Amino acid sequence: MxxxxxxxxxxxxxxxxxxxxxxxxxxxxxxxxxxxxxxxxxxxxxxxxxxxxxxxxxxxxxxxxxxxxxxxxxxxxxxxxxxxxxxxxxxxxxxxxxxxxxxxxxxxxxxxxxxHSNSFTGARRFLVPQLLLGHFAARHNLTDVRYLDLGTSIGLMPRQLNSRTVFEQFAPDLTWRPGQPAYVDIPLSARYGVDAHPLPTLDWIRSCYGPSTYYQDRFSELLWSLDQTADVHVDINALNILDLPRLARHIRDRQINAVTVSMVLYQYDDITRRRVIAAVVESLTTPGILLTMEPAHGLLQPGCHIDAYLAGSHKPIPVAAVSDAHFIGHATAEPGLAHILEPTISRRSA
Ligand SMILES: C[S@@+](CC[C@H](N)C(=O)[O-])C[C@H]1O[C@@H](n2cnc3c(N)ncnc32)[C@H](O)[C@@H]1O
Incomplete structure (x- = not known):
């Protein structure tokens, strides 16, 4: 029994x-x-x-x-x-x-x-924050973006931002509907990441990739990205994001105005997710932005939803849906994307 x-x-x-x-x-x-x-x-x-x-x-x-x-x-x-x-x-x-x-x-x-946690780390996920944070900064005339990635694993996303080489390598495999927003550099002045203790190692991340040629290819992209961005400094700290007072302090102390959280919150129930989001938006410097990128259906089907939250607001702004959480496929603009895009440089062909 x-x-x-x-x-x-x-x-x-x-x-x-x-x-x-x-x-x-x-x-x-x-x-x-x-x-x-x-x-x-x-x-x-x-x-x-x-x-x-x-x-x-x-x-x-x-x-x-x-x-x-x-x-x-x-x-x-x-x-x-x-x-x-x-x-x-x-x-x-x-x-x-x-x-x-x-x-x-x-x-x-x-x-x-x-x-441990599942620390599968996607080498192509930065494609979307690159565009959204770049446009957000341009739209608000920000010259100083102080950026933090929650559940950063080995800090790949903070490292990759503003690498035009890595962007150009992966962007062709993610087709935007209606069209890809133009690439814009983010005026980054600080790059931070946090993950749970013990901080994931590259060996552990390699084990999070399945035993197949498909995953070998994805892991090679991660190694290549690390190589391309080896000279970028990211300050990574162990911090449990469910420790909300500590999380809030971490954001305020560093005057963070841009946060991403990618493939992390789906592990938690709805109330916990909302508490983490509230702690972040209440602590961001204004104007500031939080981007959440989470699987569309737990992990049971492919796909990922991207929402933006503006500093001080608990209201999600749906900005894009991606057909596959490895960011190969389609990114479809959601109505909220217009809130983020800088109108004068909105599309690549413009
Ligand atoms: C699936 S990985 C995603 C890695 C990366 N953000 C990406 O999208 O490729 C989830 C990461 O979130 C971290 N994580 C989960 N819960 C956490 C918590 N309470 N505090 C800090 N990090 C957490 C895990 O340790 C893991 O490295």
């Missing part, structure tokens, strides 16, 4: 095998996890129970994602376990390998899944 926790996990594992999130390489691992869970594999059961004890509010999808990342991280570091990701294995073969790995490393996997 399954406990309610295990019953819910079993149902989610059955679903996630076919989910969009599992494409590009994760599905086979999810299938093996599902198989072992159905067999009530003792190390897997204990491991899940340890994680639930340590993170009582974690969703099933998030825990499955984290456990899979922890397995990949371990397999990449201990070469003898990497075969668990071989694409040619049958499900029983993969389940046997996974069972051995879980038995041998139960404690360290429980630690990794309890202490």
């Amino acid at each position: 399954l406990t309610p926790h295990h019953a819910s996990m079993s149902a989610t594992l059955a679903q996630i095998v076919g989910h969009q999130q599992g494409h590009h390489g994760w599905s086979q691992l999810y299938a093996a996890l599902h198989h072992l869970h159905r067999l009530q594999h003792p190390p897997l059961r204990r491991l899940l129970e340890t994680c639930w004890q340590r993170r009582p509010h974690i969703s099933d999808v998030h825990l499955i994602t984290l456990l899979s990342i922890a397995v990949r991280d371990l397999a990449l570091r201990h070469g003898d376990h990497i075969s668990v990701f071989r694409p040619d294995l049958t499900m029983p073969q993969r389940s046997d390998l996974l069972a051995n790995l879980l038995t041998e490393h139960e404690d360290s996997l429980a630690d990794a899944a309890s202490d």
Whole structure:
């Protein structure tokens, strides 16, 4: 007889095998996890129970994602376990390998899944903030943009802003409807990022990428971007953004007037999301802007919504919808985009 926790996990594992999130390489691992869970594999059961004890509010999808990342991280570091990701294995073969790995490393996997986040970091997501922050600054005659990225991972987004080379490399794969706003430099005078403790390492981020050619390509883009922007300084600090007084102080102390939060808030419930947004907009220097970029349907379907909030206002202004959270595909302008764009330089062809 399954406990309610295990019953819910079993149902989610059955679903996630076919989910969009599992494409590009994760599905086979999810299938093996599902198989072992159905067999009530003792190390897997204990491991899940340890994680639930340590993170009582974690969703099933998030825990499955984290456990899979922890397995990949371990397999990449201990070469003898990497075969668990071989694409040619049958499900029983993969389940046997996974069972051995879980038995041998139960404690360290429980630690990794309890202490870390999913830090998948997208190399193309800066394309949209580049345009929106550039136009916002131009429209308000800002000469001093003091910028902070929440949930920044290794600070890639703050590093990439104003890199025309990186922008030109990725922009052609994101088609704007009706047309891409013109590229504008952002008058950045400070670049900050925060992420949860322990700050994600490049190794951990690599493990957040699935075992497939598609993800290898995305990870190469991340490495290339880091290389291109190696001389850019970003001040990255460990800070839990749910610690609202600290978050507010962090923003006020640095006189921040532009904030992004990308693929972070979806992990939290609606009330928590609104509290974080309120703490940011109340602390921004005016004129100031917050951009939120969050998956359209949790992580279960592709797509991302981008909203803007002006300093002091809790009202979301929908500015764009992107067809894929990796920012390859289409960006469709929403009615609120006109509030942000500088009218005289609004379109690339203008
Ligand atoms: C999926 S990654 C997104 C990384 C990057 N912003 C991007 O869009 O590519 C989410 C990041 O948010 C961070 N995060 C989640 N909850 C957080 C919190 N309460 N405080 C600070 N960072 C948090 C995670 O550690 C992780 O690095």
